[in-house]
Amino acid sequence: MGSSGSPPEGDLLTISAKIVVAGGFGVGKTTFVGAVSEVPPMSNEAWMTEAGEGVDDLPPGNKSTTTVAMDFGRITLRPDLLLYLFGTPGQARFWFLWDDLSRGALGAVVLVDTSRIDESFAAINYFENDSELPFVVAVNQFEGKPEHDLDEVRDALALDPAVPLVTCDARDRASTIATLTELVGHTLSLAVLSGPAGRELAGSTPHA
């Protein structure tokens, strides 16, 4: 089951889980992670990628590799149960990194900003077509912005009726917790519906 060696001395066997927070550039992914993480969101240049491997606008100067940042936060649910939240790199050219992040995830929250709804089309397409992960779409309801009717948003996104659509305030801890709860509830209902075999491939289907 992915473990090896002897159990740690004086340390509980600890299970970790992961939720992916996706959406286009500037929709509030890092804000969402920061609102609920027990540590400040962590970030580093996690991936190095060859020029030409989906990277088309390298900075000048014959640079042959580029780095892509990963940012994430952590929630301790119980002493032996940790939940990590990983924001996806915004740019569509980094799909292969989305595959890496999605592998083994409980599911994804796709954030949508209604004033730039097209920023999140690519993320929704990815989770609808190229991934087996359960996902929910969360409209990031910034303060002072007009509230949108969720049915209109669902129409604008051409979202499958089976995909839960909620509103949230990415800056608000209670609101982000509610969104995560919605996602895990959705994942659980799909797991119960489809039985043991149903999630066999979840998160492990290679993205062509």
Add this chain to the structure above:
Amino acid sequence: MPVSRQDTPLPRRSRRIRAYALTGGRTGTRHQLLVETLISVPQYDPALSDTLMPESRSLYERARVRCSVAELSVGLDLPLGVVRVLLGDLASEGAVFVHPTAHAYHHDTNVLERILDGLKRLPA
């Protein structure tokens, strides 16, 4: 816990190149090391630590406090691919323990229920 002297950052560029050379071009490992996979050191052995290459030793020292693959990558400023290969080697030697992730229990809705319950109990 004593801080390893190997945690002192080396100049960024040379450090990365050396780290990639250390993996010998390998990118895979037989252990499933997801970004959220937790690593710990079951029985710390200073003699073993002394035999390790600097990057592996830094990983070994850091993992004395249970830590995820992603956090090790951030903490040591090493790319994920390098961290995975080096941790895979340490795991194969039994030097580190690889904790199971929720994905290993995807046949078992109890883990999902515990996560859901944990989220509902979080202070708002």
